[in-house]
Amino acid sequence: MKRHKSIYVILTSVLIAFSFYSCETDDVQTVTTFDDLVLEDEFDGNELNTSLWSYEIGTGQNGWGNNELQYYTDRPENVKVEDGKLTITARKEAYEGSGYTSGRIITKVNFEKTYGRFEARMKLPWGQGLWPAFWLLGADIDQVGWPQTGEIDIMEYRGQDPTIIHGSVHGPGYSAGEAITKTYDLVNSRFDTDYHIFGIEWGPNYINFYVDDKLYNQITPADVPGEWVYDKPFFILINMAVGGTFVGSPNENTVFPQTLEVDYVRVYQD
Numbered sequence: 580m581k582r583h584k585s586i587y588v589i590l591t592s593v594l595i596a597f598s599f600y601s602c603e604t605d606d607v608q609t610v611t612t613f614d615d616l617v618l619e620d621e622f623d624g625n626e627l628n629t630s631l632w633s634y635e636i637g638t639g640q641n642g643w644g645n646n647e648l649q650y651y652t653d654r655p656e657n658v659k660v661e662d663g664k665l666t667i668t669a670r671k672e673a674y675e676g677s678g679y680t681s682g683r684i685i686t687k688v689n690f691e692k693t694y695g696r697f698e699a700r701m702k703l704p705w706g707q708g709l710w711p712a713f714w715l716l717g718a719d720i721d722q723v724g725w726p727q728t729g730e731i732d733i734m735e736y737r738g739q740d741p742t743i744i745h746g747s748v749h750g751p752g753y754s755a756g757e758a759i760t761k762t763y764d765l766v767n768s769r770f771d772t773d774y775h776i777f778g779i780e781w782g783p784n785y786i787n788f789y790v791d792d793k794l795y796n797q798i799t800p801a802d803v804p805g806e807w808v809y810d811k812p813f814f815i816l817i818n819m820a821v822g823g824t825f826v827g828s829p830n831e832n833t834v835f836p837q838t839l840e841v842d843y844v845r846v847y848q849d
Contacts, residue, residue, distance in 0.1 A: 636652060658684060
């Protein structure tokens with residue numbers, strides 16, 4: 580797809596047809612074209628590309644939990660590459676003191692980047708208490724900690740809300756329940772019944788959030804009450820949590836196993 584560089588779209592009361600959907604609440608939208616592909620994982624073959632991805636193993640006791648219930652493993656029962664896709668499967672089972680297992684993979688050290696278009700084509704699970712996410716963390720997290728490092732949630736999803744996803748940033752002074760966020764409500768469909776593309780286009784002083792190339796949110800330094808910490812390298816994470824403060828616990832109607840399917844992950848630069 581050919582894109583246009585450094586477009587500044589002024590929203591007026593006149594209806595103008597664009598090739599993207601822009602946020603209704605912002606007076607100015609900055610859209611930059613990223614068309615140079617620098618990372619592509621199509622999940623071909625039958626194993627995870629460990630030169631790009633590594634596993635995070637354990638529970639919230641590792642320091643990155645939100646009262647979640649799962650134990651992340653590197654077992655094929657939880658993380659598998661097969662038939663041209665990555666699957667992360669949450670299972671209800673007793674394992675290492677937890678009542679559920681799931682998977683979490685990251686590109687830390689292997690791939691870290693400042694700015695670009697980050698996107699993944701995914702089909703999401705369904706059910707109370709499921710919390711899949713496609714997101715970025717600052718590469719300096721071990722030095723400065725969270726939330727100073729910054730977090731960009733390209734896609735977060737509550738399994739009990741199958742038509743809604745969330746795009747957010749967390750930083751110093753605006754983290755956890757105070758994150759800067761906006762939701763996207765899918766019309767006449769559900770995220771668990773088909774694949775959709777979740778992405779951001781990120782440049783100096785802005786982050787645009789997309790679903791299927793529809794722009795639904797732009798966050799700039801003027802939108803955050805604290806420091807803007809998004810001008811440095813970040814790495815990619817994909818995971819599916821079970822339970823936690825964002826979604827609550829599974830209930831008797833939550834069916835297990837549940838699977839997050841990922842068709843591809845791509846990163847472009849300008």
